[in-house]
Amino acid sequence: MRITLVLFSLCFTLTAFAQNYKFGKVSEEELEEKFNPLDSSASATYLYKYRKTYFRYDQSEGFKLITEIQERLKIYNKDGFDYATKKVRLHKSGGNEELIVGNIKAYTYNLLEGKIEDTKLTKDGVFKSEYNKYLNETKFTMPNIKEGCVVEFRYTIESPFYYYVDDFNFQYAIPVKKLEAIFEAPEYYNFKVSTRGYLSVVPKTETKRDKITFRSKTRSGDGGINTVTRTTFHSSDLEFTKHISTYSFTDVPALADEPYVNSINNYRAAAKYELSYRKLPRSTIKYFSTTWEDVAKTIYENPSFGTELDKTGYYEEEVDAIIGTVSDPMMRMGLIFDFVKSKVKWNGYHGIYTNDGVRRAFKNQTGNVAEINLMLTSMLKYAGLNAYPVLVSTRKNGVPLFPTREGYNYVISYVKMGDGYILLDATNKYGAPNILPYKTLNWQGRVIAEKGGSALVDLYPKEKSKNTISLMVKLNEDGSIDGRCRSIKTKHGALSYREKYNGADEEAFIEKLENKHGGLEISEFKVVNNLDLSKPVVESFKFIKESQADIIGDKIYFSPMFFLKTDENPFKLEKREFPIDFGYPSTTRYQIIINLPEGYKVESVPEPIAMSLPDNLGIFKFKTSVNASTLRLLVDTEINEPIISALYYETIKEYFKKFIEKENEQVVLTKV
Structure with missing residues (x-):
C-alpha cells in the first residue's frame, strides 16, 4: 500500500511539473535539472514555448494581427547563455505603419539555498532601435544569468500587416519539451497553409462563433441657448465564424545545423500561412496568390517590378554608345553586363521590388538587388536580347515549395541564347555569366514573362x-x-x-x-x-x-x-x-x-x-x-x-x- 502511494505521489508530481506552464510558476524541479534527459549535449532547452496569433478588430483602424509569445528556457551551462538574449525584428513600411512590441514581462530564476530567487527585467534593459531601413529591432538580455537558471518572458506583437503571418516554427537548435501554437483567422480572411520538415505537423482544427461590436453616438438638440444637448450611445454586433488551428508538440529534438546544407530552415518543422483571398462584408472578393500563375502575375503587375522594366529613357543614350557598333548577341550581353556592374553599386539590400526606383538608382549609382538586376534586364531587352527577370530565394531564405509571394527575396536576369540560357547577377562585381553568388545557388528560380507567365530554371551551375x-x-x-x-x-x-x-x-x-x-x-x-x-x-x-x-x-x-x-x-x-x-x-x-x-x-x-x-x-x-x-x-x-x-x-x-x-x-x- 505504501509503495502504491509513493508511486501515485511521484506520478502526480511529474504530471503537475510537466503541465505547470502558467507564467511565473517555475518549479524547483526545473531549476535543479542538470541536463536534458533526452539530449545531454544540449546547452539549453525550451521548457515551454507558446504562441498565439489572431485577428483583433479596431473600429478606427480595422483588423490587426496580434501575436502573443511566452517562452520558458532552461540554461544548463555557459554555452547556453546566448539564449538569455532575445531579439525581435519587425518589418516596417515606408509610411507610419509598423509592428509594435509591447507588454514585455520577463524574469530570471535561480535556486539559492533551496529558495527560488526571481530577478525582473526592468524597462531600462529593453532596447529599441532601427536594425535597417526595412526592420526595427527590440532587444533585451535577461539579468542575473547563471548556470542552471531558468529565464521566462512574454510579450505581444501588434501588426497592421494582416496579410503577413510569420512562420510558425516548431523546431530549433535546442530541444523543446513542450510547444503549443494557435492560429485564429476570421472567415473574412482565407489562408492556405503549407508545412515542411520531418516532424508530423498536423493541427487540430475547429470553428467558433465570435462577434464584433460597433459603437457610435448621436447628439440631439438644436444648439440654442436654453437647449439641452443629449448624447445617445448605440451599439450593434456583427457575428462571424473564426477558424482555429492548434498545434501541440512534446519532446521536440534539436535541429542542429550540419555541413553542406543549403539552409537548415528548409528542413525545420514549420507551418506557413499565406493569405489566399479576402472577402469583407458588403465587398467583392479579392484574390491573392493561389497558383504560381497568380504569384507571377501579382509580382509582375506591381509598379515596383513590371513597370520598372519598361523604363528605358534614362539609359538609352549611354547603352547606344556602348553597343552601337556591336551586333553579336553574346558580346552585347557582356558589354551591358559589365556596364551595369561598374555603373551601379549594390547597397546591401535584397528584395524583389525596387525601393527608390531604377531611374534614381542609375542616377545615384547605387541600388538594391531588384533595382540593379531589373535595370540590367531592361537594358538587355532594349539591346534586342530575349531577357527576363528571375525570382530567386537565397539560401538563408529557404526554398518556396508552394505558390507564395513571400518565398522569393532576390532577382537575377535570364538571357535566352540558342538552345540554352545564361544567368546574370550584376550586384556582384566579381560575378560572370552563369557564375552567380553562392547565396543564390538554391534549387530553382522562377522566370517571369511580360504578362505574368512563369517557368522554372535550374540555378545550379553545370560546369565544374x-x-x-x-x-x-x-x-x-x-x-x-x-x-x-x-x-x-x-x-x-x-x-x-x-x-x-x-x-x-x-x-x-x-x-x-x-x-x-x-x-x-x-x-x-x-x-x-x-x-x-x-x-x-x-x-x-x-x-x-x-x-x-x-x-x-x-x-x-x-x-x-x-x-x-x-x-x-x-x-x-x-x-x-x-x-x-x-x-x-x-x-x-x-x-x-x-x-x-x-x-x-x-x-x-x-x-x-x-x-x-x-x-x-x-x-x-x-x-x-x-x-x-x-x-x-x-x-x-x-x-x-x-x-x-x-x-x-x-x-x-x-x-x-x-x-x-x-x-x-x-x-x-x-x-x-
Whole structure:
C-alpha cells in the first residue's frame, strides 16, 4: 500500500511539473535539472514555448494581427547563455505603419539555498532601435544569468500587416519539451497553409462563433441657448465564424545545423500561412496568390517590378554608345553586363521590388538587388536580347515549395541564347555569366514573362569549378619542410577567392591563411588576376613549416600531403535526412613533388587507390611515384553534382572516411 502511494505521489508530481506552464510558476524541479534527459549535449532547452496569433478588430483602424509569445528556457551551462538574449525584428513600411512590441514581462530564476530567487527585467534593459531601413529591432538580455537558471518572458506583437503571418516554427537548435501554437483567422480572411520538415505537423482544427461590436453616438438638440444637448450611445454586433488551428508538440529534438546544407530552415518543422483571398462584408472578393500563375502575375503587375522594366529613357543614350557598333548577341550581353556592374553599386539590400526606383538608382549609382538586376534586364531587352527577370530565394531564405509571394527575396536576369540560357547577377562585381553568388545557388528560380507567365530554371551551375594546387616541398632531416605553393582557381572557386581577397587587408588575409594551415610561415605572397575576371585567379607563396614528420630512430614518417591533408570527416551523423548540398560541381587536383633528405631512401609509400561514387557522383584518385631522391604524388577529387540526395548519405560518409584515411597514410623513409 505504501509503495502504491509513493508511486501515485511521484506520478502526480511529474504530471503537475510537466503541465505547470502558467507564467511565473517555475518549479524547483526545473531549476535543479542538470541536463536534458533526452539530449545531454544540449546547452539549453525550451521548457515551454507558446504562441498565439489572431485577428483583433479596431473600429478606427480595422483588423490587426496580434501575436502573443511566452517562452520558458532552461540554461544548463555557459554555452547556453546566448539564449538569455532575445531579439525581435519587425518589418516596417515606408509610411507610419509598423509592428509594435509591447507588454514585455520577463524574469530570471535561480535556486539559492533551496529558495527560488526571481530577478525582473526592468524597462531600462529593453532596447529599441532601427536594425535597417526595412526592420526595427527590440532587444533585451535577461539579468542575473547563471548556470542552471531558468529565464521566462512574454510579450505581444501588434501588426497592421494582416496579410503577413510569420512562420510558425516548431523546431530549433535546442530541444523543446513542450510547444503549443494557435492560429485564429476570421472567415473574412482565407489562408492556405503549407508545412515542411520531418516532424508530423498536423493541427487540430475547429470553428467558433465570435462577434464584433460597433459603437457610435448621436447628439440631439438644436444648439440654442436654453437647449439641452443629449448624447445617445448605440451599439450593434456583427457575428462571424473564426477558424482555429492548434498545434501541440512534446519532446521536440534539436535541429542542429550540419555541413553542406543549403539552409537548415528548409528542413525545420514549420507551418506557413499565406493569405489566399479576402472577402469583407458588403465587398467583392479579392484574390491573392493561389497558383504560381497568380504569384507571377501579382509580382509582375506591381509598379515596383513590371513597370520598372519598361523604363528605358534614362539609359538609352549611354547603352547606344556602348553597343552601337556591336551586333553579336553574346558580346552585347557582356558589354551591358559589365556596364551595369561598374555603373551601379549594390547597397546591401535584397528584395524583389525596387525601393527608390531604377531611374534614381542609375542616377545615384547605387541600388538594391531588384533595382540593379531589373535595370540590367531592361537594358538587355532594349539591346534586342530575349531577357527576363528571375525570382530567386537565397539560401538563408529557404526554398518556396508552394505558390507564395513571400518565398522569393532576390532577382537575377535570364538571357535566352540558342538552345540554352545564361544567368546574370550584376550586384556582384566579381560575378560572370552563369557564375552567380553562392547565396543564390538554391534549387530553382522562377522566370517571369511580360504578362505574368512563369517557368522554372535550374540555378545550379553545370560546369565544374577547378582548383589546381602545386606543391614543391623540401623535406628536411629534422622533420621541417620548406617550399613553394601555387594554386589556380576557376569559376565559383575564383569568385569566392576574389570576394575574400579583394575586400581584405593583405596582411590579415595572409595571417588567416597561415592559421588555416596550422601555423604555416608564408613569404613572397602573390595573387595574379584578382581583378581580371577573364582569367583564373592564381595564388602563390613560399612557406616554412616545422614538425611535419615524426623521426623515430633511423626512420622518418610523414603524410605526403602535409598541411593540405583533410583531418576530419565533416559527416558525423549516423543518419541524415537532408540532401548534401555542395553548391556547385568541382574538381581539385594536388600535384606534389617532395625532395627527400639526403641519406634517406623510401621504405614504403601508400598504395594507389581509385574510388568512385555511384551514378558518377564523384571520384577520388591517389597515386605516388618514386625515384632516387624524389617522391611525386598526384591526387584528384571530383564532385560531379552540386546537390546529392540523402539516400546516398551513408555512401558519401564512407567515401569521405576512406579518402581522409588515404590522405593521412604515411610515407616511411629509412636511413641509408
